[in-house]
Amino acid sequence: MKKIEIIVRPFKIDDVKEAIADLGLRGMTVTEVKGFGRQGGHKEVYRGAEYQVDFIAKTKIEIVVEAERVPEVLEAVRNSALTGKVGDGKIFVTPVEEVVRIRTGETGPDAI
Amino acid sequence: MKKIEIIVRPFKIDDVKEAIADLGLRGMTVTEVKGFGRQGGHKEVYRGAEYQVDFIAKTKIEIVVEAERVPEVLEAVRNSALTGKVGDGKIFVTPVEEVVRIRTGETGPDAI
Amino acid sequence: MKKIEIIVRPFKIDDVKEAIADLGLRGMTVTEVKGFGRQGGHKEVYRGAEYQVDFIAKTKIEIVVEAERVPEVLEAVRNSALTGKVGDGKIFVTPVEEVVRIRTGETGPDAI
């Protein structure tokens, strides 16, 4: 099993969700995060005091899938999250050793 | 060392925390997340416009423990987070290669 | 490739960011989290009812880097996040098997 961690622009979340659902996967966990990267931040000014804000709102999506499904998920995510401008985000794939569904106690592929 | 990542219903967080503390573990990191899964979402309506909200508030708990303690943690978490209804959540176990305690610089099992 | 996950005190985030940027790394993802650990929580009181709040605001930083850069990042993070008091936080290092930059489709070291 693998965990696919995806950082995308917040307004892309619905598109990505649909692309993944189209693959027949119905499970993901989403977190609001802030990203620092090549994409420039912006300036904020409060009563004459300037602040450079480097962190940009991003959305992190985590999907645990069987290893063999990783390539198709990567493909689907890339297509749905792409705008082509700096700041589109990253995908990280990491190993998962065990999965348990709390409700049933099922483990492994059955649990997702 | 392993990281145990647990997605549970938000109101279960105190129960899970206590179950884990009962094992003598005093360390975890908690994140508010939104989950998409088998559990149905709900409808929201604003001035006659309907929106289907598929994401449901969940809480993610991350606990890093020595590998041999994983089974007892899984057990404790399952028992404390269980309601038996769809949406109880998942547990993912992933490998951790190194741990450092910032304060002391300790590494490995000593650091947690 | 490795993912370095760092839990620090919220007001340390700018220092850590700069320390990492000084290493020439320009990429990280930040999440607001709550931590439970050795550091004591605090009491809150609402109309005479007392609540013990064990969770403390922390900030999680995730940085994906090439494996050989891990030691210098650990060093930089520790120095910049240190106050020496209980609650400074932890660093976890975990394996990453693949990285994709959504914008370009680049993978591996090129993608970060």
Next chain:
Amino acid sequence: MNAADTSFILICSALVMFMTPGLALFYAGMARSKNVLGTIMQSFVMLGLVSIIWAVIGYTLAFGDDIGGFIGGMNFFALDGVGMDTLNSPADNLPHLLFMVFQGMFAVITPALITGAFAERMKFKSLLIFSSLWIIVVYAPMCHWVWGGGWMGERGALDFAGGAVVHMSSGAAALAACLVIGKRKGYGKQSFIPHNLPMTLLGAGILWFGWFGFNAGSALAANGVAANAFVTTHLAAAAGLLGWLLVEGIHGGKPTTLGAASGAVAGLVAITPAAGFVTPMAAILIGFGGGIICYGGILLKSKFKYDDSLDVVGIHGLGGTWGALATGLFASVGAEGLFYGNPEQLWIQLESVICTWGYCFVVSWILLKVIDATVGLRVTEDEEIIGLDVAEHSEAGYQL
């Protein structure tokens, strides 16, 4: 008609109206985030529901020609004969319509006060039914008894601006409601922490502001009595605030912001029946006592193990009771209390306290039991977990 008084009461009516959205925020800030809208709605909807009921039937029940000291007749049904001039106006210096609407604003906020008792678990539909009936069978009679020529006023009970009519009545109904509806799921186990205290403080600020219309306006004229009521109101709120903070400190804790807001409201409740009858210095004592007594009041619920979610019994019930009795002690302006040589007044006040609690508690309890047995009072367990906002209103409070 007196133009200056009319000018004053027009604005006071607006001020009292503003208290209901203020109360909505005061309460909603103490609820959990998932119930913020449901809690606001329970107060806000009274502005719609009760205003109409009042104009159609409530006003005439309260201020129509007296029937046996108990209820008003139908002569002002649907505002018949309630006009732009002072004809038949209980306040002959004010347009009759203005007197009616000023009174109507009191009717609006009273059932809104009750909602704090069953916050976070009441069915919206049942709330509407309960409040509609309650206005007719509890509020209108109470109002008639005290201000509309009914028996309580006739016996000499002093209630300047609604200690019995508004606060004790809602407090008694609140007690009935907690007992009938039961505790919130998880109460005592999970944390029920206010989700937005700045909202509560804003609400308290609005309440304090509007209360000047409530109490000073109850002089029904822009005169010295109004000025006195204004001052007593302000000083009692101030003293209530300090009193609550003091007990918090003595009770081993820190002075809290929610305590400051609660204490101010406690002081305001306590001074309400007394506002026009006591001196400013007496008001300080009454308010200070209010802050301390209501702090005690909120501790009762842990003792007796009922879930009065936002402390309506503790603050409005007890605060109103203390205020009514204190009026019997301290009255010295246009009436005399015990400390001014008239012990009888205290007995009259005590009688009014007992009758108000008794009547309002019993009738509210019956209403609630009947509704519970028919429509059901409470949302389902799943709805309670998901929260009233989504479950009852298909909405979410925040998308920050």
Next chain:
Amino acid sequence: MNAADTSFILICSALVMFMTPGLALFYAGMARSKNVLGTIMQSFVMLGLVSIIWAVIGYTLAFGDDIGGFIGGMNFFALDGVGMDTLNSPADNLPHLLFMVFQGMFAVITPALITGAFAERMKFKSLLIFSSLWIIVVYAPMCHWVWGGGWMGERGALDFAGGAVVHMSSGAAALAACLVIGKRKGYGKQSFIPHNLPMTLLGAGILWFGWFGFNAGSALAANGVAANAFVTTHLAAAAGLLGWLLVEGIHGGKPTTLGAASGAVAGLVAITPAAGFVTPMAAILIGFGGGIICYGGILLKSKFKYDDSLDVVGIHGLGGTWGALATGLFASVGAEGLFYGNPEQLWIQLESVICTWGYCFVVSWILLKVIDATVGLRVTEDEEIIGLDVAEHSEAGYQL
């Protein structure tokens, strides 16, 4: 000069002023989080911009010596001859300056109402230009026509507190604005969910509160007419609230908090032209109708596929129109409508509706087109994505 009336209108002016920050919150709560400040600003800045324009030129265009029924002369330019006494004051019981500033508060809120139509995408600079010109070429003439001695008032059109001058005019301008500026990026695809409904409810509470100054104050005296307008305003708001909730229920959904707030505002809009001319019972019908009609009004935008972001057309345009016609039906206090034997009034009202919509829509449309072609109306796509707060004001609303 009448001191009681002066007292009343001084406070009413303050109440109407308070409506603009109230509107800012009402609107901003419905916007998305990244546009919260931009949305507040679009209303709040009118307090600065329009107040000055009004004092310098707007007031004299509206209330200066009539020129051909169409516009006021320059005799009050820069408040020349507008003094502390009643000299030349259109209301001879009030200091002339007071009449001026009371009217000025109406001028401030009207362009603020329009901003709901193009929320979340309008350039701030262009907004300032548009609003400045609009006050001069749309609002001031409209105000003159109706209240300043112009043709519409002369023909007998009834508009007690601004159904045409404030609500229809802003509704018509809003329609022009949605058409010219186009939809928000992602409209219809992404979710445009209100980010902070408690803020919207607070705004609604402030609006309701301030509206008493608006409508009762339009009697320009603390008398029976003011009392009647106060009551009709309150009951129409109440009925509008209930009406909207009812349709929501019938339409297959749940009663919503946003619906309660929207319905109350709809009722307030609908009663505005009628407030001093109808009875309280008629006001209930008008308000109830307002709630239902405006609910229908907001559905139009999905039908005709324009993006009137915060429903200015649906609520102010349609509500104001209904109110103007309803005045022609129900007027019975100091004027007669159809139901009181005077069908002609309805025709006069209809004429005023058509002329108001026609004039305001066309002139607003031209203004917007010209600004679009020169300065540009709309922020860039990137700015729209990042949000007005950062893009136009270098600020963020929340750091929670």
Next chain:
Amino acid sequence: MNAADTSFILICSALVMFMTPGLALFYAGMARSKNVLGTIMQSFVMLGLVSIIWAVIGYTLAFGDDIGGFIGGMNFFALDGVGMDTLNSPADNLPHLLFMVFQGMFAVITPALITGAFAERMKFKSLLIFSSLWIIVVYAPMCHWVWGGGWMGERGALDFAGGAVVHMSSGAAALAACLVIGKRKGYGKQSFIPHNLPMTLLGAGILWFGWFGFNAGSALAANGVAANAFVTTHLAAAAGLLGWLLVEGIHGGKPTTLGAASGAVAGLVAITPAAGFVTPMAAILIGFGGGIICYGGILLKSKFKYDDSLDVVGIHGLGGTWGALATGLFASVGAEGLFYGNPEQLWIQLESVICTWGYCFVVSWILLKVIDATVGLRVTEDEEIIGLDVAEHSEAGYQL
């Protein structure tokens, strides 16, 4: 007694009271999230603390029989002889109690204004001690000098509604406070970004609204002077708003929402001493100048490296000073300034400015030093990091 004036000042007193919760929100929105309640509390508690002190001792020190031009006697101690009629009332058209409470509302907000200077780091206990003493040794004398028959008023200094008494005095105390208490931990290194600007904007709206009670109410009658003060107040706020936005633009940035709110407050501060003495057109200049000068004022703190957290010195200190001098330039209504042929007035104003700054700064500084040396002014470093909400009040602002 004049009923119309009584009606007006009753409501104005309520409006001024409402400014303190408004200020609490205005300030708290600019604080960081962990200090939101602590910041609200520092203002809100004044409603309790100062109200009582004022009634007991403050009022008599300010308005009791003059002792040597410096302070009032004890004849009104604990409101002795301050009654419902006009007997001994400094305003013989108003109930004495009403005059007292109207003045009391000014006393409440003044120390609340100071709290902006030491926001996010002051011990709550020390705040209570400081404010209590400050009201007695700084505010009451200042008030006596200017309005209570003391030397400053006798010398002819013009201060219509509190440029010296309220704004310069709090500004000077604020400067002393920043110097004594020192910077916030991390100031200049970490970002100190407002946590909730919509809250600040709401606060600004409430302040603007309440300021009509403050300034127009200072006419103490519902007459032409009140109308003029109302108009000058509104136009100065409007012009201040525009002035600030303009400088922001010229200074190379974008017009900000916080700037709009700050500019409006700056304009309101600047017009306060002048409100009843100048024409509306002069008010526009004064307000506009206020916006620009106060923008400059807030830049001073970076120059001189003190941490005036919420810019009390920059806005109230400088704005009040500008307003006092501007009164000496522009006065033309019931008094004459330099531009109306009376250069002497400017000197008198200058003298009052210097004496006010001098007295208030020195005495505040001594008070603060003494408290610091005994009880300590500042929370510990750990408490500052965790935030005042938890550290000083055992509460959290938000659970969203």
